[in-house]
Amino acid sequence: MIRYALRCDQGHDFDGWFRSSEAFETTRAAGHVSCMHCGSAKVEKSLMAPAVPAAKKGDTAMTPAEAALHALRQQVEANSDYVGLKFVDEARAMHEGRSPARAIHGEAKIEEARKLIEEGVPVAPLPFIPRQKTN
Structure with a gap:
């Protein structure tokens, strides 16, 4: 199926789905494509951005920013211990000498991290999305 951005002669924009470009032209020529706003059958395809496919699994192409975040x-991960959801408790215990x-490194809710900072515990957010563990 192909999604077309359409515009009627009255300037209304709307979308339409067709099996092919030929199917669109045939349907339009038969008068079966009309504006959903005003009913006009004078409809043309309008400019639209191309669909860009998402990166495929295993695709290694990264932007420079992605590469920098990956390296960071x-x-x-190589130079610290992952403590997961126990990050707040462990950071506080280290700060207090316990x-x-x-x-x-680990995970914390924003409110919990804010409390650590208010208590003077040296923490910093990392720009990473937590890794999802699945069964």
């Missing part, structure tokens, strides 16, 4: 993530100081 690798550096963080746990040995070390580099950690």
Whole structure:
């Protein structure tokens, strides 16, 4: 199916789905394509942005920004311990001396991270999307 951006002679924009370009032309010539706003049968295809397919799984092409974030993530993961959802408790325990100081990374809700900062616990957000674990 092909989605076309359409415009009638009255300037109304709307979309239409057709099996092919030929199907659109045949349907329009038969008078079966009309504006959904005013009913005009004088309809033309209008300019539209091309559909850009999403990157395929396994596609390694990255933008420079994506490559930089990927490298940063690798550096963080290689040089710190992942504590997951226990990040807030572990960061606070290290700050208070109840746990040995070390580099950690994990996950925290915004409100919890804000409380750590207010308490003087040295934390910083990382620009990563958490890895989704699936069964």
